[in-house]
Amino acid sequence: MALQDARDQVDGAVTRSDPRGLNFENAFGGATSAFRRQYTKDLAGFDLAITGVPFDQAVTHRPGTRFGPRAIREASSLQVFDPPYYWDFSPLDAFAIADYGDVGFDYAKVSDFPAALKAHIAGILGQGAGCIAMGGDHYISFPILQAHAEKYGPLSLIQFDAHSDTWPDDDMSRVDHGTMFYKAVKTGIIDPTTSVQVGIRTVNPDTLGVTTIDARAVHEAAPGEVARRIKAIVGDRPTYVTFDIDALDPAFAPGTGTPVWGGLSSGQAAAILRDLAGINMIGGDVVEVSPPYDTTGATAIAGAHVVMELMCLWGFTRR
Numbered sequence: 461m462a463l464q465d466a467r468d469q470v471d472g473a474v475t476r477s478d479p480r481g482l483n484f485e486n487a488f489g490g491a492t493s494a495f496r497r498q499y500t501k502d503l504a505g506f507d508l509a510i511t512g513v514p515f516d517q518a519v520t521h522r523p524g525t526r527f528g529p530r531a532i533r534e535a536s537s538l539q540v541f542d543p544p545y546y547w548d549f550s551p552l553d554a555f556a557i558a559d560y561g562d563v564g565f566d567y568a569k570v571s572d573f574p575a576a577l578k579a580h581i582a583g584i585l586g587q588g589a590g591c592i593a594m595g596g597d598h599y600i601s602f603p604i605l606q607a608h609a610e611k612y613g614p615l616s617l618i619q620f621d622a623h624s625d626t627w628p629d630d631d632m633s634r635v636d637h638g639t640m641f642y643k644a645v646k647t648g649i650i651d652p653t654t655s656v657q658v659g660i661r662t663v664n665p666d667t668l669g670v671t672t673i674d675a676r677a678v679h680e681a682a683p684g685e686v687a688r689r690i691k692a693i694v695g696d697r698p699t700y701v702t703f704d705i706d707a708l709d710p711a712f713a714p715g716t717g718t719p720v721w722g723g724l725s726s727g728q729a730a731a732i733l734r735d736l737a738g739i740n741m742i743g744g745d746v747v748e749v750s751p752p753y754d755t756t757g758a759t760a761i762a763g764a765h766v767v768m769e770l771m772c773l774w775g776f777t778r779r
């Protein structure tokens with residue numbers, strides 16, 4: 461690409477005519493859609509939609525993830541010049557990918573939020589596109605999983621996380637980022653026997669039957685071996701991948717609400733995600749990126765890398 465062409469290319473989020481392809485506009489300027497993809501709610505002709513869920517009212521400790529989608533979009537502008545390393549294709553070239561914008565909701569009507577998010581995701585899936593979501597706190601995975609399960613049936617879950625998020629929900633009504641996978645198991649949208657949590661390093665004696673590969677187990681095995689164990693658990697079943705950025709050690713992702721030491725390095729996560737290629741991934745999310753605690757921007761950059769890896773995993777079997 462000639463420098464002059466690059467100078468001509470600006471605001472690809474609204475001006476690009478081809479939904480496929482890399483993007484060479486200045487990383488520091490222009491409208492910051494996710495990966496410089498076209499902003500649209502009309503998914504005719506699109507394969508995959510990236511959407512933001514700026515919701516952080518379900519946290520137990522520090523808020524701030526409502527600013528996550530915006531920060532990940534900005535960080536993603538660094539990842540559109542080249543194909544992703546380790547992969548033999550670029551999802552940005554191989555697929556028509558849209559930035560579907562954010563879910564709309566009334567911040568002061570928290571009880572209305574779950575239904576609003578589920579309908580938002582169903583609106584994407586109903587147009588025949590896949591969906592990758594950017595949080596937001598981890599509660600958002602529950603309405604998103606509900607929408608996917610209505611289309612695909614009970615799902616296998618791969619959850620990267622410091623916390624199990626399977627704490628009991630007394631009347632199943634909590635909007636809580638620590639109980640949503642309890643509800644997902646109890647309501648049958650997740651099959652615990654074919655699901656796995658990776659990077660866990662907080663106590664929860666009842667895993668509800670979900671396999672745990674805790675942080676120490678990750679550290680004591682090669683990334684490729686961890687990926688093989690995960691793939692053996694989910695097999696070829698329809699699988700949803702949720703990546704809580706606090707799966708990474710606070711040294712790599714300090715900008716999150718409930719950090720715990722002893723976590724995965726970004727290098728371990730990158731290698732594990734790459735070696736999951738071939739799973740039947742039907743959707744995914746990255747959650748808990750909290751820009752107010754992300755003083756260097758490293759957490760948002762990690763979040764954008766995870767979204768890229770999720771796009772690769774989604775696209776690997778669909779090329």
Ligand SMILES: [Mn+2]
Pocket residue numbers: 598621622623625637704
């Ligand atoms: Mn979590």
